[in-house]
Amino acid sequence: MTGMAVFEEISPADFFYRNRDIAGFSSPSRAIYSTLRELIENSLDACEAVRVLPEVRITLRELRPSPTGAFFYSVRVVDNGSGVPGDKIPQAFGQVLFGSKFRLKQTRGTFGLGGTMAILYGQITTEMPAHIVSSTGDRYIHDYELMIDIQKNKPNVLRYKVHTNRDGWHGTLVEFTMEGDYTRAMPKVLDYLKQTAIVNPYADITFVDPKGRLYVFERTIRKLPSPPKETLPHPYGVDAETLYRLIAMTNTKSLSAFLMEHFHRVGKSLAGKVLERANLDPNRSPKTLTPSEVSDLANVMRSFEDFLPPDASCLSPLGEEILEAGIRKELNPEFVFVTKRKPSAYSGYPFIVEVGIAYGGGIPRTGDIVLYRFANRIPLLYDETSDVSWKVIHNLMDWRYYKVNPAEDPLAIIIHLCSTKIPYKTVGKEFLSDRPEIEREILNGVRLAARNLMLYLMRKRRFEIGKKRFDLYARYLPKIARFSTLLSGHKKEPDIGPLLAKVSSLGLESPGKMKGREGSHEQSPKEEGSS
Amino acid sequence: MSRALRKKEVLERLKALGEGVYTQMQRGIFPAVRMASRSVRNIDYDPHLRQYVLGDQKVLRSARNVRHLRPLAQLLWAGHVARSLVSQGKTSTLRDLFYMAQADEVHFKDQAESDNIVTDLETILGYAREDFHVFPEERSSIFGDLTIEYTVPGYEGRRLNLMSHPDGLVIGPTLTSAEFVHCNAKICIVIEKGAMFTRFVEEKAYERFKALLIQTAGQPPRATRRLIRRLNQELGLPVIIFTDGDPWGMHIATVIISGSANAAHLRELATPDAKWCGVYATDIVNYKLPSDPLTELDIKRLYELKKDPRYEGELWKREIDMFLKIRRKAEQEAFSRYGLTYIVDKYLPDKLKELAL
Numbered sequence: 001m002t003g004m005a006v007f008e009e010i011s012p013a014d015f016f017y018r019n020r021d022i023a024g025f026s027s028p029s030r031a032i033y034s035t036l037r038e039l040i041e042n043s044l045d046a047c048e049a050v051r052v053l054p055e056v057r058i059t060l061r062e063l064r065p066s067p068t069g070a071f072f073y074s075v076r077v078v079d080n081g082s083g084v085p086g087d088k089i090p091q092a093f094g095q096v097l098f099g100s101k102f103r104l105k106q107t108r109g110t111f112g113l114g115g116t117m118a119i120l121y122g123q124i125t126t127e128m129p130a131h132i133v134s135s136t137g138d139r140y141i142h143d144y145e146l147m148i149d150i151q152k153n154k155p156n157v158l159r160y161k162v163h164t165n166r167d168g169w170h171g172t173l174v175e176f177t178m179e180g181d182y183t184r185a186m187p188k189v190l191d192y193l194k195q196t197a198i199v200n201p202y203a204d205i206t207f208v209d210p211k212g213r214l215y216v217f218e219r220t221i222r223k224l225p226s227p228p229k230e231t232l233p234h235p236y237g238v239d240a241e242t243l244y245r246l247i248a249m250t251n252t253k254s255l256s257a258f259l260m261e262h263f264h265r266v267g268k269s270l271a272g273k274v275l276e277r278a279n280l281d282p283n284r285s286p287k288t289l290t291p292s293e294v295s296d297l298a299n300v301m302r303s304f305e306d307f308l309p310p311d312a313s314c315l316s317p318l319g320e321e322i323l324e325a326g327i328r329k330e331l332n333p334e335f336v337f338v339t340k341r342k343p344s345a346y347s348g349y350p351f352i353v354e355v356g357i358a359y360g361g362g363i364p365r366t367g368d369i370v371l372y373r374f375a376n377r378i379p380l381l382y383d384e385t386s387d388v389s390w391k392v393i394h395n396l397m398d399w400r401y402y403k404v405n406p407a408e409d410p411l412a413i414i415i416h417l418c419s420t421k422i423p424y425k426t427v428g429k430e431f432l433s434d435r436p437e438i439e440r441e442i443l444n445g446v447r448l449a450a451r452n453l454m455l456y457l458m459r460k461r462r463f464e465i466g467k468k469r470f471d472l473y474a475r476y477l478p479k480i481a482r483f484s485t486l487l488s489g490h491k492k493e494p495d496i497g498p499l500l501a502k503v504s505s506l507g508l509e510s511p512g513k514m515k516g517r518e519g520s521h522e523q524s525p526k527e528e529g530s531s
Numbered sequence: 532m533s534r535a536l537r538k539k540e541v542l543e544r545l546k547a548l549g550e551g552v553y554t555q556m557q558r559g560i561f562p563a564v565r566m567a568s569r570s571v572r573n574i575d576y577d578p579h580l581r582q583y584v585l586g587d588q589k590v591l592r593s594a595r596n597v598r599h600l601r602p603l604a605q606l607l608w609a610g611h612v613a614r615s616l617v618s619q620g621k622t623s624t625l626r627d628l629f630y631m632a633q634a635d636e637v638h639f640k641d642q643a644e645s646d647n648i649v650t651d652l653e654t655i656l657g658y659a660r661e662d663f664h665v666f667p668e669e670r671s672s673i674f675g676d677l678t679i680e681y682t683v684p685g686y687e688g689r690r691l692n693l694m695s696h697p698d699g700l701v702i703g704p705t706l707t708s709a710e711f712v713h714c715n716a717k718i719c720i721v722i723e724k725g726a727m728f729t730r731f732v733e734e735k736a737y738e739r740f741k742a743l744l745i746q747t748a749g750q751p752p753r754a755t756r757r758l759i760r761r762l763n764q765e766l767g768l769p770v771i772i773f774t775d776g777d778p779w780g781m782h783i784a785t786v787i788i789s790g791s792a793n794a795a796h797l798r799e800l801a802t803p804d805a806k807w808c809g810v811y812a813t814d815i816v817n818y819k820l821p822s823d824p825l826t827e828l829d830i831k832r833l834y835e836l837k838k839d840p841r842y843e844g845e846l847w848k849r850e851i852d853m854f855l856k857i858r859r860k861a862e863q864e865a866f867s868r869y870g871l872t873y874i875v876d877k878y879l880p881d882k883l884k885e886l887a888l
């Protein structure tokens with residue numbers, strides 16, 4: 001025994017407790033932001049899962065100062081979503097890495113971690129239980145008070161009550177106490193809410209902050225994005241780890257059936273070709289593979305050329321109408337153009353990029369383009385300059401070509417990436433790495449948007465010139481009429497009406513006539529050097 | 532042309548200007564006014580008339596062009612003002628006009644703009660602004676044995692001898708329009724500077740030379756040039772011009788003699804027979820006058836003058852070359868080194884002899 005390290009098995013809850021920095025709970029102000037964010041995203045996911053227009057009510061109350069100089073707060077989020085089945089509530093909220101969103105379909109949450117982590121953080125900082133009330137809309141409302149057993153990663157139910165659900169209510173209330181610093185978190189929290197509202201204009205969100213201020217993000221469109229379909233993993237995205245997991249759980253008896261059953265768009269002949277390339281007998285049971293055979297198979301699957309690209313039906317982009325509604329509602333710009341790019345894929349993961357450009361009106365002049373980044377409808381607020389969108393806008397775009405001056409024009413660019421797997425650069429889920437496929441789609445989308453902005457600005461300029469012209473005529477023709485009458489000694493001034501009519505018929509159309517809908521998605525700008 | 536006739540014709544042409552614009556508008560046409568172009572390319576020196584004249588190029592001020600709208604409105608306004616001034620027998624200055632415009636909601640950026648519109652009006656009417664009673668602010672003055680009779684309302688028939696005030700009389704609108712009744716002078720001496728003019732009066736140069744003295748105060752206003760021309764044409768007085776000895780002085784003389792490019796659209800301002808009598812570059816040498824070196828600007832100007840058709844004469848050529856050779860200039864006052872009266876006692880008689888007057 002001497003000299004040997006002692007391996008201590010730690011539970012996931014314990015692990016995340018020790019590493020709470022990574023999960024976004026590094027400071028009292030960051031903890032407030034992360035908590036609200038995780039709870040709101042859970043609520044929005046729960047509403048979209050059952051396709052109801054989300055209503056999310058958030059309340060943050062200050063209780064008393066904390067010994068560390070921060071404060072204790074009570075946080076409460078209520079939604080009208082799917083609710084959690086009564087028997088699953090303790091695990092969903094009291095067990096880390098328990099979740100319903102592991103499948104390959106686009107949701108906000110993925111790890112079964114976020115909301116539970118917030119509750120865990122609350123418990124650690126205040127030693128108080130969490131209060132969960134939920135109903136799936138059946139006859140019962142379940143009411144729990146629970147704590148997390150950190151060592152065992154198990155929920156510990158302190159109190160459980162069932163109420164009759166008279167009104168058919170469905171939804172979830174999550175309430176707990178935590179240490180935090182709202183004053184410092186406030187700008188980020190409000191930013192987060194505003195940006196959430198941009199990509200969720202179909203949601204109604206209210207927030208009462210600790211000072212009692214009410215923030216309302218009203219719903220302006222009664223349309224949900226089309227829901228994502230679940231898909232199997234695409235072979236290009238496979239690694240040995242995934243294969244192991246699938247092999248462990250599969251009921252298939254042959255490798256050929258295994259590939260067909262568990263992977264996206266793999267048929268009999270394709271499965272045969274893959275296995276041939278990997279030197280594996282199609283009839284062998286998957287459970288008999290050795291570790292080196294598993295990693296060989298994974299390598300072959302990743303490098304095989306003939307797979308069909310992944311299907312994008314598992315994605316749920318906002319669509320141009322909803323994105324435009326969100327931009328208009330929160331940014332109130334003078335001009336908006338949005339475009340949804342064609343589905344594409346990187347390493348086996350399908351993705352869709354949506355790009356919006358907003359100009360003038362409520363867009364401030366900040367000396368640079370205001371960039372709003374979203375991944376699967378979640379705003380990304382930190383580390384903007386490390387993001388691929390930032391690179392596209394600042395390094396790859398030649399704005400001069402579009403007669404736009406980023407340093408002077410009031411301009412915002414909105415980038416939404418949806419994918420079954422968002423290529424975050426770090427665990428912090430705050431910025432996208434520059435995958436060439438994604439970069440290209442973003443660039444093409446921004447170019448199309450920029451070109452439409454340019455057309456709008458040209459039209460506007462033309463209109464303004466026309467208007468100025470008309471104003472000049474309206475101002476000087478009467479004078480010319482008056483003085484020529486005085487000079488020639490006539491009694492009555494000539495009628496300038498016909499002349500003014502001639503002027504206004506020359507190029508006085510409003511730029512407002514133009515909808516943000518020019519150009520097709522296929523178009524790839526040829527004007528600029530392609531990247 | 533008689534003054535009454537002149538007035539009638541100015542009024543008729545103003546009316547025609549208004550009528551043209553009025554009928555075009557009445558017919559639903561964007562009104563336009565045509566006038567001779569005053570661009571440099573349309574200005575030629577007419578050796579026959581011995582002055583600058585405008586060529587055949589025309590420009591159109593048309594309301595069809597949005598940039599012409601304002602100048603067109605301004606032009607008609609100026610025409611309207613001119614009509615009121617002439618018909619009521621009132622006068623105004625260029626500066627007045629600039630301010631009057633504001634009351635009528637006709638906007639001029641600056642006086643340069645309103646002055647330019649007045650020049651447009653002159654071009655269209657073919658009459659100088661003095662004919663529609665608009666005068667510049669700068670005033671030069673006259674002194675000498677000439678009796679005039681005013682023609683302006685309220686002063687008609689009143690007479691005045693121009694020796695009645697030792698400071699000289701301001702050459703203003705009333706004087707310009709006055710009739711000459713009696714003149715005892717035999718020559719007209721035009722002097723660039725006020726101080727020298729005063730010296731001439733004090734030294735009784737007008738008696739010695741039987742001269743009318745005119746002080747231009749730099750580049751002479753048009754009313755003064757018009758008056759000089761009238762003295763020369765109506766009274767047959769020879770005119771000599773006495774300026775500083777530098778390119779700028781030379782040019783004062785030239786503008787009186789041959790007119791300026793700025794006034795190429797006007798006639799009856801130049802006095803082609805007038806003579807420049809100094810200070811010459813050769814005088815600087817011959818009289819050993821105290822002098823200053825030419826500046827770079829002076830030299831540049833001299834080279835410009837060399838190319839100017841008005842400087843074709845023998846005298847001009849000789850003096851320009853001499854200036855360029857000695858690279859020095861002298862003021863009229865330089866003669867003071869020989870005593871205050873030298874200029875009148877010695878220099879001027881010499882010069883008159885030289886010019887055979």
Ligand SMILES: Nc1ncnc2c1ncn2[C@@H]1O[C@H](COP(=O)(O)OP(=O)(O)OP(=O)(O)O)[C@@H](O)[C@H]1O
Binds near residue numbers: 042099110111172
């Ligand atoms: N408001 C809610 N309404 C319905 N179900 C919820 C709600 N909040 C949480 N859940 C359930 O609890 C599970 C755990 O939530 P949690 O936030 O911990 O993980 P997640 O959302 O799955 O993933 P992520 O770690 O990315 O947030 C969810 O998968 C969901 O099934």
Ligand SMILES: [Mg+2]
Binds near residue numbers: 038041109110113114
């Ligand atoms: Mg979550």
